Amino acid sequence: MQLSPGKALYSNIVSKKKYIIVFLIIAIVISFIVNLFVGSAGLTLVETINAIFGDSSKINRVIVWSIRMPVAISAILVGAALGIGGCEMQTILNNPMASPYTLGISSAASFGAALVIILRISISPFFDNILISLSAFCFSILASFSIFTLSKRFGWDRGVLILFGIAMSFLFNALTTFLQFIADQNDLQSFIFWSFGDLTKINWTQILILFIVLIVIYTLFFKKSWHLTAVTLGDSAALSLGIDVKKMRRTVIIMVAILSATSVSFAGTIGFVGIVAPHIARMIGGEDQRFLLSISALVGALMLSVASTFGKTLVPGVILPIGLVTSMVGIPFFIYLILQHRGGMK
Amino acid sequence: MKTKFSKTLLVLLSIFLLMVLTAPCSSNNTDKTGEEVVANEKTPEPSQSTREITDAQGNTLTVAKNIGKIAVDQWGTADIVVSVLGEEAMDKIVAVGITKSYNQIKGIYGKSYPQINNLPSIGGGRSSPIDAEKIISLQPDLYMIANYSENSDDLIGKLAKANIPTVILNISEEPSQSPQNAIKIVGELFGVQERADEIAGFIDSQYKLIESKNLEDKRNKPTVYMEKGSGTKDEYDVTWSDQSAWGKIVTKTGGKNIVDSSLGNSVKIDSEFLLSGNPDYIIIAGSVGIGTDLEEGQELIRSYTQRTGWQNLDAVKNNNIFLIGHGQERDQFCFFPHLVMAKTFYPEDFVDIEPLEILKEFYDKYMLLDFEDGHWYIKLE
Incomplete structure (x- = not known):
């Protein structure tokens, strides 16, 4: 049956976007494999393959399964979480500068971590890392819910949300700076490492938690794709299409808060990806949330996966903090994209 | 929608908290390496070797x-x-x-x-x-x-x-x-x-030599200010209270730290506090040791003395300001800053003692690097 020109064009656009998704998935798989094969131990291709399938020395299996694999997987999950968080924050706030951290989540998480590290709050040495993650998570959620409560009064106005987010960031930054001021050198050092963003400390349990949270939230967002696309047309247009914009904004904020807080509490604050991944996704896939959501997640995952590999190879013998690498590698690429699209980012 | 959403939220939060709290227990399981990983395992099983x-x-x-x-x-x-x-x-x-x-x-x-x-x-x-x-x-x-x-x-x-x-x-x-x-x-x-x-x-x-002089019981102890040697002419670096390692050295060698722990163990102090405290001695703990350049050390001390108001301090007027190796307070050479301070604060009790000679003896006997490879103590000239 011959499709009408309109349907043919639509079908063409949709299949193009599907190809983009397939291409990104392939790129992520390749990047994941490269990430597994790169490391300071200098394992050969064969040794790494043998270690992956368990037919190797214990040392090589530990290197691949306990060190490289958690980093390679968490790079993809954290990147996807930041991509999704950034995409939805930019959508509901209709602001290209929004990111998963717009509501002060990273500042609050940093404060939570600093509190445990610098004040040496400890149940037992074995629980220290868990306590840092838990504290970072709790403060992130606290910051988001504070904004949530405050914004209720102003009818979930976009501008008010952003302003409260800025205020919350300044507040927690100030509190963190105070803790840094009273910290001794070693605690300060530990906190600086945490705040750089670090995937090497994520364990399998944390990966599982992040995976579950990511899948659940992605599914919930995906189900609301049409509604979210309508929100990008503006509040009035979305309302005229029967969408409760306030409720939508409230829902998205809470879900992004949970997703970002989970990610930041395990991996520290990794900036840049949350802002840039949705922009790149929009440039290559358009505004349709059915695709924008997935492409943002995939671009975020790819960015962090590639950054993780670069982090191990840029300076031989030294693992650069992932947050630093995402900026170093990502910013020139991002500027190139802006120039290619003649600044056309809305 | 609201109930459904709240339930989802509750489930997510519960999963997170439950898994975080049970993480230590779950790490007792067999991991992907195929090895039994015990939560508090630090070492391999004992054997004949x-x-x-x-x-x-x-x-x-x-x-x-x-x-x-x-x-x-x-x-x-x-x-x-x-x-x-x-x-x-x-x-x-x-x-x-x-x-x-x-x-x-x-x-x-x-x-x-x-x-x-x-x-x-x-x-x-x-x-x-x-x-x-x-x-x-x-x-x-x-x-x-x-x-x-x-x-x-x-x-x-x-x-x-x-x-x-x-x-x-x-x-x-x-x-x-x-x-x-x-x-x-x-x-x-x-x-x-x-x-x-x-x-x-x-x-x-x-x-034992230092303890034999009962320096901690001395009356009229000299007042001391310490600062980390990463400061500049314009910016103070942190100082340490008597509860810190450097503070303990000052106390043991009979000095009186002008900063007590109520200000914090590692803090940058207000310049007014220092100027009004007018210490008898200023100790800068900086990059002194193996490979140190003597002139760079002197330059660092001079930059500190150029700070506003420092020319009026007794320590500066009497050239009682010196640079010593930061890090020595937490290594085996820690006896050296102890000896230096003890002799500096109470020279009459340590007339025959030369801290640098003792450090040289330690290097000659136990270290592979030469004592001459570094500078260990630089006094303002």
């Missing part, structure tokens, strides 16, 4: 009877191994974590011991975490770190999975005791207790 020791943290560790290769977190820790093992240490150390002076010290050792030039990097320092993968690939018999170094359970756990125990040396808790205990543990590890006891004895005798 291994033995158990207790480190300064109270951890019972199973280590190889004959330790062939070791990785250390920094040159400061390596120094203890060097003093205990001598030249043999140069063949046993297969990796040293990066610190500010890493390349400088590596270069000096490398001139006499070429194998040191080939040490691979395992990261470390201010911007890079220690690389567990690299350490595992080197397969050392143990990883040795100072208690104040990066010693996350995460790193220790990963090394333990590869049967590499981590020995934590408590070097800094009590400046006048901890280094000797660390030396004895290293002696026990390598089966050279006699040599370790000799070194610890040498250090102990210096403290």
